[in-house]
Amino acid sequence: MSSDRIKIVWIYPDLLSTYGDQGNTIVLERRAALRGIPTQTVSLRSDEPVPADGDIYLLGGGEDRPQILAAQRLRGDGGLARAVQSGAVVFAVCAGYQLLGHEFGGEEGQPVQGLGLLDIRSTRGEQRAVGEIVGDVAAELNVPRITGFENHQGVTHLGPNARPFAQVVHGVGNGDGFEGAYRGRVLGTYMHGPALVRNPGLADLLLRWAVGRDLQPIDDSWAGRLREERLNAVMG
Amino acid sequence: MSDLPLRSQLAVALGRTAAKMSRLAGRGDGSVIGGRIGLRLDPELLTRLAKDRKLVLVSATNGKTTTTRLITSAMTPLGEVATNAFGANMPTGHVSALASAPGAHYGVLECDEKYVPMVLRETGANVVALMNLSRDQMDRAAEIWLLAGKWRRALEASPQSHVIANCDDPLVTWGASTAKSVTWVAAGQHWREDSWCCPECGGPLDRRDTEEDSDWACRQCHFRRPRPDWTLKGDQITDPQGRVFPLTGLSLPGRANRSNALVALAVVAQFGVPPEQALPLLAQVTSVAGRYTTVEHQGRTMRLLLSKNPAGWLEAFDVLQPAPGPVALSINAQGPDGRDTSWLWDVDYRILRGRPVWVTGERRVDLAARLEAAEVSFTVVDDIDQAVMSVPPGHLDIIANYTAFQSIRTRYGRVV
């Protein structure tokens, strides 16, 4: 954290914000505020340069064409890669997750070059994965079971330098029994939209990475009830 | 109708019987099942039923049911008009609507956004009204950029169709601009989160809004807002001849309905019904499939508002009683609602601060988490009755999404 507040950079909501992605920004702001940590959020349009001094960068979901445009502009800009090198936190969902990798599938399934910030490659699958997803998170991250909604047609293969974020308990995820990927503080997931809403533990992981210390517990009653309800709906 | 081939006549008759049985069994108006049976017996049925009629297709993410109703009302001077008044907006519903009005020379068909290309191909509709495109429930709706591209190809292949399109929506403008002839209507755009990028080249769109006008243009390419033929400023409508009409007598509330009315005026003008004749007919529409309806129950006057997506919520907020008027919200996530509630996070609920807010529906916990994050005070109740009985006698606005709306409507009387 560069100063006494967390700077959140929401990357390209004009391209990558199909469906409730704003929720992740709201959840991070609120969970920080409840602990007395001020935040500053920048909604960065795709014609603006990516600032280097962000603490947490968020990337949302998008349709094929906007995803390709976002990848091109972020590659041309280079700011996100520099921020990652200096230790920034990146949380990316769905189309944003795919474009962090070496390449992903475009409208016609053609390979499109990504940012190479995660050692993953994505292609277009045969079937669209739509529905609830549940997974058990890699032990070293110390985050409880995740619950989310996925809606994508991607299949993602992890290279040796990326670790799977979670093991799928219900749903599809990357397509090989695992869900999402991370390396260092760069984390991507197929849980689309406001993934942090149902997963306050994951939101706190990102905040912990940003501030570099443990955080005091806060009242999670509604998020907790929502988690429980969704997990019960799927797992019975 | 009588010149339909025998097989088609049979298909129509059997479809009608099935629809009637479905109605008697209390399963809605039966138009979907009737149309399905008709189409199964004669796959060309829609084309045959459309032949020799003047048809209007109405499509948009929001407002298509209401606008269909407004156009139908304003077309009554022309004679009988076939229409799918109950929102059955796919080909099965279109077949039912046309089959049940065999003598109608005109038809106004609400059309699901995805079905515009297919229905256009099968009916060769004379007029296509396109109003807005925004994010909708994504597990059932198509991606909108892709959708607008399909509209382009369909309209290019249908040169006989005249398009009435909202030029304040960049994606609709792009979707309509391959048509051979277009009337541009400045119907406004309130939800803008899906149109910051140029649909043509992906460049940034610059937008300018003044009291007088609203304009947009791509910074990188030639794509820009066309000059509107019809405009709406406050309550003043200007037609293509420059004549000005006040849009004051409308019974349906809110700016979204003023936009819908403007589109309706442009459509019926295409058939020779002038605004001065159409306006009083628009005013006669007071509720649409239960929406905007007021129902009385135990001394409470409840107004039912349907909101299915973020743009729809903006429209509902626009017509709420002033604060601190109480509001009840009900959210489900069944098939027709979309099974994913992520869209709640695209709606800015802070506007509800300072009102008593009741929260119910099958996904009330999702909504509670959303409102808590927006710092809106709320009370969660198990069903709508609890909310209704908790407010003092007087007015209560109820906003609900699709299946939640239907169940509230059933509970308090199916007023159409």
Ligand SMILES: [Zn+2]
């Ligand atoms: Zn452009």
